[in-house]
Amino acid sequence: MQTPYFVFDKKRLIENYNYFNESCKKNFEKYKIAYSIKTNSFNAVLNELAKQKTGFEAASILELKQSIKYNKKGFKVFNGPAKTEEELKIAIKNHILINVDSKSEIDKIIRLMKGKLLNIGIRVIYDIQDSKFGFEEKRINDIINYCEKNNLHVVCIQFHQGTQINLKNFEEGIKKFAKTLDFLKRNFEFIDLGGGFPDKFKLGTLGLRLEDYFVIIKNNLEKFKATIILEPGRAIVCDVFELITKVIAIKENFGIKHAVLDAGTNFLPRMSCAFYKFEAQGDKKENNKEEYILTGPLLFANDSFGKFHGFLKDGDLIRVKNVGAYCYNLSWEISYKKPKIISKL
Numbered sequence: 001m002q003t004p005y006f007v008f009d010k011k012r013l014i015e016n017y018n019y020f021n022e023s024c025k026k027n028f029e030k031y032k033i034a035y036s037i038k039t040n041s042f043n044a045v046l047n048e049l050a051k052q053k054t055g056f057e058a059a060s061i062l063e064l065k066q067s068i069k070y071n072k073k074g075f076k077v078f079n080g081p082a083k084t085e086e087e088l089k090i091a092i093k094n095h096i097l098i099n100v101d102s103k104s105e106i107d108k109i110i111r112l113m114k115g116k117l118l119n120i121g122i123r124v125i126y127d128i129q130d131s132k133f134g135f136e137e138k139r140i141n142d143i144i145n146y147c148e149k150n151n152l153h154v155v156c157i158q159f160h161q162g163t164q165i166n167l168k169n170f171e172e173g174i175k176k177f178a179k180t181l182d183f184l185k186r187n188f189e190f191i192d193l194g195g196g197f198p199d200k201f202k203l204g205t206l207g208l209r210l211e212d213y214f215v216i217i218k219n220n221l222e223k224f225k226a227t228i229i230l231e232p233g234r235a236i237v238c239d240v241f242e243l244i245t246k247v248i249a250i251k252e253n254f255g256i257k258h259a260v261l262d263a264g265t266n267f268l269p270r271m272s273c274a275f276y277k278f279e280a281q282g283d284k285k286e287n288n289k290e291e292y293i294l295t296g297p298l299l300f301a302n303d304s305f306g307k308f309h310g311f312l313k314d315g316d317l318i319r320v321k322n323v324g325a326y327c328y329n330l331s332w333e334i335s336y337k338k339p340k341i342i343s344k345l
Ligand SMILES: Cc1ncc(COP(=O)(O)O)c(C=O)c1O
Pocket: 036, 039, 057, 079, 160, 162, 163, 164, 194, 195, 196, 197, 231, 232, 233, 234, 235, 325
């Protein structure tokens, strides 16, 4: 088999989805799961999740079409700061909940609806770093009034806190959000908390479970009696893919050993915010460990992943774990084509 290639584990995907769903069931009276398509949009991933009756979260025309293809009748959410008229028309026609992100987007929807009523959501932000998204908290009330005056009925409020967030920051965010909801004195049908729940590896390093996050949501937001929408990506797919890559060259410069692999940051991007775990296949030697800098094949000095301890030689296969979130979708074709995906037997 030509390396590098991804291995897709369908059984793991279903287990992860069921675990997420069961954890929601335990903590929320009413909830909807809308899987974040951007996190991994491999056909078989979307197909299997659709069979589990999950909803989908879309962030572009491509993803809107995928969400409709795989889940014609199910629950769907449309997010993003750059929604075009064409995308909005598709979302409206297919009864997809639009979380509005700017005044200009609201005006586009008003024009498209020509006075007819539409239920929408609205995204709130608190941090200047998130400025390109949604509306800052102090504007929310006015924006809701503007929507309602124009026959856009605000049924949902969304607050996405970023990704791989630790529990303390998550709790602070949820408490702040609960204060906003108290202040607004409005019954929203949906409270959408976006995605970003840490993957299993991150939870492991934090000594936490997914449910620790859900309990915080329950304790702070249950009183609003809304349906909780969650848009998980990495929590469901983080360990559903592995990447098999090969050692192409071992070299030593300035006393430091390097193992050059045939996959680099082109397929294992830093932007994924995932912690990759490298395991040499068949390397059982406990002693005899040497230290290598693992690097990719690209002609960039920063195409490297840190240290590896073991014993490597040309042609050895390396299994990279925790690559299910964003690696396939963010893979870029520079010098090499995107890796193929095979299904685990
Ligand atoms: C609004 C929203 N929902 C869901 C997600 C999915 O995040 P993750 O894959 O980290 O769970 C993102 C990711 O950035 C997002 O911006």
